[in-house]
Amino acid sequence: MRKVPFVNLGKQYEGMKDEIDQAISRVLKSGHFILGEEVLRFEEELAQSTGVKHVIGVSNGTDALVLAFKALGVGSGDEVITPAFSFFASAEAVASWGGKPVFVDIDPEDFNIKVDRIEGKITEKTKAILPVHLYGNPADMESLMNVAQKHNLKVIEDTAQALGAEVGGRKVGTIGDAGTISFFPTKNLGGFGDGGAILTNDSRIAEEVRLLRVHGAKKKYFHEKVGFNHRLDALQAAILRAKLPYLDGWNEKRREIAEKYSERLKDTVTIPSIQKGKLHIFHQYTIRTPRRNELKEFLEERGIGAIVNYPLPIHLQPAFSHLCHQEGDFPESEKASQEVLSLPIYPEMTEEEVDYVSKSVQEFFQD
Numbered sequence: 449m450r451k452v453p454f455v456n457l458g459k460q461y462e463g464m465k466d467e468i469d470q471a472i473s474r475v476l477k478s479g480h481f482i483l484g485e486e487v488l489r490f491e492e493e494l495a496q497s498t499g500v501k502h503v504i505g506v507s508n509g510t511d512a513l514v515l516a517f518k519a520l521g522v523g524s525g526d527e528v529i530t531p532a533f534s535f536f537a538s539a540e541a542v543a544s545w546g547g548k549p550v551f552v553d554i555d556p557e558d559f560n561i562k563v564d565r566i567e568g569k570i571t572e573k574t575k576a577i578l579p580v581h582l583y584g585n586p587a588d589m590e591s592l593m594n595v596a597q598k599h600n601l602k603v604i605e606d607t608a609q610a611l612g613a614e615v616g617g618r619k620v621g622t623i624g625d626a627g628t629i630s631f632f633p634t635k636n637l638g639g640f641g642d643g644g645a646i647l648t649n650d651s652r653i654a655e656e657v658r659l660l661r662v663h664g665a666k667k668k669y670f671h672e673k674v675g676f677n678h679r680l681d682a683l684q685a686a687i688l689r690a691k692l693p694y695l696d697g698w699n700e701k702r703r704e705i706a707e708k709y710s711e712r713l714k715d716t717v718t719i720p721s722i723q724k725g726k727l728h729i730f731h732q733y734t735i736r737t738p739r740r741n742e743l744k745e746f747l748e749e750r751g752i753g754a755i756v757n758y759p760l761p762i763h764l765q766p767a768f769s770h771l772c773h774q775e776g777d778f779p780e781s782e783k784a785s786q787e788v789l790s791l792p793i794y795p796e797m798t799e800e801e802v803d804y805v806s807k808s809v810q811e812f813f814q815d
């Protein structure tokens with residue numbers, strides 16, 4: 449049987465084995481494994497490629513969120529407005545320091561926070577908005593920043609899935625007070641383990657994050673604050689440095705594959721929409737159909753990996769039962785969780801693989 453896995457990280461490695469092996473060997477020979485020169489260089493290179501003043505490499509995308517909130521002074525008892533439909537880590541990062549995630553429904557058109565619902569959720573405890581650029585598609589940052597400015601709220605962009613995406617000609621993650629990135633291996637820029645970063649144009653936030661990332665110490669064994677151990681490894685930084693120059697090309701390749709899928713599937717399922725002024729980098733190619741579960745099974749029987757991101761919206765997760773949400777509170781998020789299905793998409797996919805997946809989806813609906 450043919451196989452098209454949901455992701456194929458081995459194929460990416462094969463295509464750049466020498467560069468990766470050299471990067472790894474450089475670190476092994478240096479004997480320096482945490483932060484240091486590799487991380488500094490990576491931070492500079494990522495800052496240059498995104499056009500942001502500061503990049504701070506950290507342990508993962510979840511810790512990046514925690515550090516960003518802490519550096520911005522958002523703390524226990526504060527409310528943060530965030531979409532009900534995302535990976536759990538977005539709201540989890542808020543709750544982890546005693547903050548309260550306040551959910552807003554998504555726009556079914558792009559799966560991102562419905563900006564015109566934000567104002568209705570603002571209270572005197574609201575300190576920040578946490579939009580998520582879901583699947584690699586930018587949220588509507590212009591209107592969101594207007595709401596934030598009007599109400600004097602901080603904005604942290606959860607850019608875990610969207611490094612390289614743009615809205616209004618600007619890279620996402622560089623528009624709010626801070627943006628957070630994940631380098632989880634399957635991300636468009638992925639390490640060989642966990643990794644993350646914070647992007648900011650604010651020197652004060654950058655300095656604070658750098659301090660908090662290493663136990664609140666500027667100088668070893670002298671601690672100005674109680675911080676964390678949220679450091680990025682040199683090995684991850686070296687691997688990410690080797691991959692970074694390819695990111696734009698990989699994102700372009702993903703867009704080409706998305707275009708092919710959309711052309712073939714547009715009459716069969718709801719395809720992802722591409723909105724004016726936005727550069728979607730297709731971390732996921734996510735379709736919608738009320739027959740989602742059957743389709744997923746059908747594709748799996750044909751050796752095709754397809755994934756549901758995400759089967760339960762955050763407001764209905766047992767971990768947030770104390771917030772007393774019920775089914776029906778955020779109908780678009782709930783509907784999306786019943787209908788979405790992400791198809792395989794990665795730059796190394798062959799024309800034949802894209803054909804096979806598209807034809808299999810079409811075949812399912814011919815029955």
Ligand SMILES: Cc1ncc(COP(=O)(O)O)c(C=O)c1O
Binds near residue numbers: 508538606609630
């Ligand atoms: C939207 C979103 N936020 C946060 C994270 C957390 O990133 P990490 O897994 O690197 O902690 C992820 C990871 O998948 C994510 O997709």
